[in-house]
Amino acid sequence: MGDRIRAGIVGTGFMGTVHARAVRRGGGVVTRVAGSTPESSREGRERIGAESATHSVEELLTAEDVDVVHVCTPNATHGPLVRAALAAGKHVVCEKPLAVDPAEAQELWDLATAAGVTATVPFVYRFYPTVREARARVAHGSAGPVRLLHGSYLQDWLTEATDENWRVDAATGGASRAFADIGVHWCDLVEFVSGHRITRLVARLLTVHPERGGRPVTTEDAAVVLFETDRGAAGNVTISQVTPGRKNRLWFSVDGAADSLCFDQENPDSLWIGGREVNRQLLRGSSEGPAAARYSVVPGGHPQGYQDCFDAFVADTHAAVAGSAPDGLPTFGDGVRAARITAAVLESAATQTWVEVAA
Secondary structure: OOOOOEEEEEOOOHHHHHHHHHHHHOOOEEEEEEOOOHHHHHHHHHHHOOOEEOOOHHHHHHOOOOOEEEEOOOHHHHHHHHHHHHHOOOEEEEOOOOOOOHHHHHHHHHHHHHHOOOEEOOOHHHHOHHHHHHHHHHHOOOOOOEEEEEEEEEOOOOOOOOOOOHHHOHHHHOOOOHHHHHHHHHHHHHHHHHOOOEEEEEEEEEOOOOEEOOEEOOOOOEEEEEEEEOOOOEEEEEEEOOOOOOOOEEEEEEEEOOOEEEEEOOOOOEEEEEOOOOOEEEEOOOOOOHHHHOOOOOOOOOOOOHHHHHHHHHHHHHHHHOOOOOOOOOEHHHHHHHHHHHHHHHHHHHHOOOEEOOO
């Protein structure tokens, strides 16, 4: 490995471009890209800005000029691609969900651990400075013991029956869609901030369009989940990909005995701090602590957003590849956690009962 991390990206869609920008911002280089066909690989090379397009995915996974493989393909393909990358001794960044079931996710985590490589999953909302500030306030006790965790993650891109995407097909995207796609982001973020872990839950799933593109839909458009945590808190979350007007509203409130801490991904440069007598709004770049300041890359008043979070995630992944241990870097272990929560949601919805979440 040279001075620069050399990345190979499997997948030429939107997420591939996001990963490629982050690699370059982190001082790395995208040496290769591979799509599902030689033609898509060539088109992806131009779109992503890779040095070369490979004729096959297998060629990329074993290439000597690739240090880190980025898997940015449909969900059902993650397992085979990650296995092959790990067998070739590569570090891996795999889009979530890591796998479509907990057993496969655990297998991939075990393989990565045995290989001694860096293996990460982009739960990138952890990298907002205001999220890090909320986490620090909970950790040092100023918010008081956490009592309630609640919020939502709402989108509208599948609102109409004519809206279509590969994620709708369970054979490609997995048995869960809305929850596995965005609900796991909310759960990861709230567990990360609060230090609590969801231990049991009851869920209801909703499919508002039973047919899309002339074929039946077997995955959910929305989910409502009630849960309990290992530290005695209770919570609830609403997940939706069919809420008109909400493009990507990930919102949570961590309610402590002294303060409530509220974050809104559509307005991420501020953290709302609720008190019994006074409410405050902490603005990024003003008075946050060192945990947040580390990820504040532009002056206050200059908005930071999703790509900045992705850049920070990939930069921390590169640091881990180089031997560091960045705080809060989401690994394959966090991907396993997301798969277990998703499985519990599906089981609860099917049985209409409370379900324990595997530790």
